[in-house]
Amino acid sequence: MHFAPTDVSLTRRTALRLGGAAWLTSLATHLARKAEAAEEARSHPPAQSLIMLWMAGGPSQLETFDPHPGRRIAADTRAIETPVRGVQLAEGLEQVAERLDSIALLRSLVSKEGDHERGTYLVKTGYRPDPTAVHPAIGAICCHELPAAGTDIPRHVSILPGEWPARGGYLGDEYDAFKAGDPGDKIADVSARVSHPRYEQRLADLNVLEEGFARGRRAATEATLHRAKVREARRMMTSQQLAAFDVEAESAELRAAYGETPFGRGCLAARRLVEVGVRCIEVTLSGWDSHANNHEIHARQKQVLDPALATLIADLKQRGLWDTTLVVCGGEFGRTPSVNRLGGRDHWPHGFSMALAGGAVRGGTVVGATDPEGGRDVENPIEIADVHATLLSALGIDPAKELISPAGRPLKLADGQPIAAVLR
């Protein structure tokens, strides 16, 4: 609590030296924990990348991964068989169903956040909104814990960012996801607006102005990182790796398989970004918030999701990226078992689903179950923090590692336990 001025400046200087977020000191206990974690290490090597398919608006578990065919709460939604015995998906996910032996389903997620913004915060960061600290999204944690050399483009990317894309939180804005639109369009702000020689001249002119300003402010201007970021931006503009966003380079056949939709192209771009070393790619499919006409809305959404998710899995396998890439598919909450007068389902955080795949994830497993009658009690309830702990450990990151928040409070990377059943 007592922040003597010198303490504050020390932290600021340290930040300067190490480039941004270095005031986050891991506790000494971390080393001990790491040793423990290594002992009980799973047989599967850690994944290198994470693809988060974000279903913004809150998809209905009943119309996706957790159907209850024939029950009142199904409201006539039918189910289809999968290669995993006794496990069904809702109709409309036929292609995904065929690959269910590669996917683990979590069917008993529970949360207390029924608001879109707060729910999104919880599911993306693993923590409930809390005024004492802005928590980093899991992609930001990956980038912070697994630095990668040789990547000129941002290692945390959000394709089709919705209203609340993944943020760096207390790790710093440099860990925010880089926002990119439909990969069918040009990436915004990475192309020079004037000819190459004129651009270079502008940068040379800029240097003259910068040198003048730095006089008498050498340390202060270095601490801003402004000039460093201009250089990095320039490197990114001219990087070959930017081509990873260009899905036109893929065959027409493959593009068609993903689906000629912004989301389909986003999933394809995600695979290409993984290949050039990007750590975490979030691809958003908005439009699940079906307070009215739930079934029609979900049918339409599934036409986009089904080919994209199924093809992503097949493509990652075909490219040899399956063992090193994690895929997650889910949204901020589920939807009510009862259907309202407008044929809609409302927000329901008391039992919803998420799909995990790739890396160390054990395909074909199902954890938890919701009440077929639509009650709030679920079998084997899973907290969002447990999902985060699971993903982090599959990435070779110790979820119990603590970072010190700016308010001086030690915070675990994920405040939950890995779900052993879904990991190999």
Added chain:
Amino acid sequence: MWAKNLLFLTVCTVALGALVASVRPAIDSRPRPAVAVPGDSVRAAAARVDAALARRWQALDVQPAEAADDLLVARRMSLALHGTIPSLEDIRHFENLPAERRVDTWLAELLADRRYADYVAERLARAYVGVENGPFLLFRRRRFVAWLADQLAENQPYDRIVEHLIADSGLWTDTPAVNFVTVTINPGDENKPDANRLAARVARAFLGVRLDCAECHDHPFADWQQSDFEGLAAFFGGTQQGLRGIRDVPGEFEVENRQTGEVSAVPPGVPFGADWLPGEGTRRQQLAGWVTHPANRPFAREAVNRAWAMLFGRPLVEPIDDIPTEGERPEVLEILADDFVEHGYDWRRLLEVIASTRAFRLDSAVAGDADLDDAARALHEDNWAAFPVTRLRPEQVIGAVLQSASLATIDYDSNIVVRAARAIGQNEFVERYGDRGADEFDDRGGTIPQSLLMMNGQIVFDKTKDDLLANAATQIAVLAPDDETAIETALLCVLSRRPTPREADYFAERLAGTTGNKRKDRLGDLYWSLLNTTEFSWNH
């Protein structure tokens, strides 16, 4: 064809008028309000702060920076109070004022302008209700900010404003202060305001104490207990949302023990100064009376720390809402808190006093900076011996980009088209630049997307391209009588200063002999380089 020619002529006349007016220092084209410059009492308070800092510099053997150029001080004031930079027109007006009191006059003019109330209200609102959209239908952020701006424009005492926030009852639409309460309503939870979130907010925003940690356990560093937190929350225990809006009903505030699950009733209670609690009123009115009691120093300190941070870009005590209630605190904080209470929580006066201190008017550059070691530099920074270099907020950056492209001041008198373009451009830019939300004084470096946005983004492109009607760069290229004037005008518009001899020579060479489109391009290039400097995007 004739229409085109006529249009061109009109454009030239308009732009020429503006440029001529701005180039000739004798003309000030717009009416300025008659303002009273800060008086002796403000100067005396600022002098007490100066004396305290001077003693500290002497004791620590720190050599403070030189005084900053007047124009640079004017720029800092505009950024802090209006969220933008002075226009060329403003600069001409400023330089036309008597030198010995032009900075004070400028400060008074900024505070008398409605843009001050609107901008500062938005920043204060972040501390009061955050930046979330809040519960749909039950929370009206814009109404809240507009109400707050009205209070600031009338210079209502700060303690009165806070009393409204904590204790007002009624509908969020016609009693906008209650949005402070309604923002915490969790839809689905019987539409009841969240007493815990309210207690945490009151502690942080009005007492400078992060009591939130004590929601779950005792504060790790301070003398705050979990029971203190529950006692504060209990003041909101009977607050409900009904048909007629927010109101208070009798009833016990119940708390569930996290370990045992036992539920027990908790009476309202304050962590210190129980004598200050008024004997009557609703629970919320009692809490408001206690928070704003003249003896409650944490309340005054929090306001001072926030006002200082708005002007300097960095609070006196970091983090901004965690000020020690016991032990050592900066002397300057105490001097200003005393002055704030003595003068009836006069928020505008507080800003005037801080902006009148020597520290606020020091240069950010330090002679021999390269020879200072880390420890020496830290002494400088920590003791306000040089003005801190801090990152501008996104809306300050976009405000400055748009203003720099216009020779005339963009304000409420501006053409409606200009204002609409500004509002739209602003939202998109802020979105892409990245808003830091409620944590507005975190010390952070720039990011790659920010650089890309400034280097290649649509707005900077639009504002630097060949456009005689809309862009100062083109207007300067066409209308400035010579290279020297062109360069000086561009620097004044973007950086609020004149070029150094080195810059003047360098850019004169770049402009020499150019005419027509080539000259317009060169001015566009110069604007691009100026907008992409550290100097432009960082307060200094």
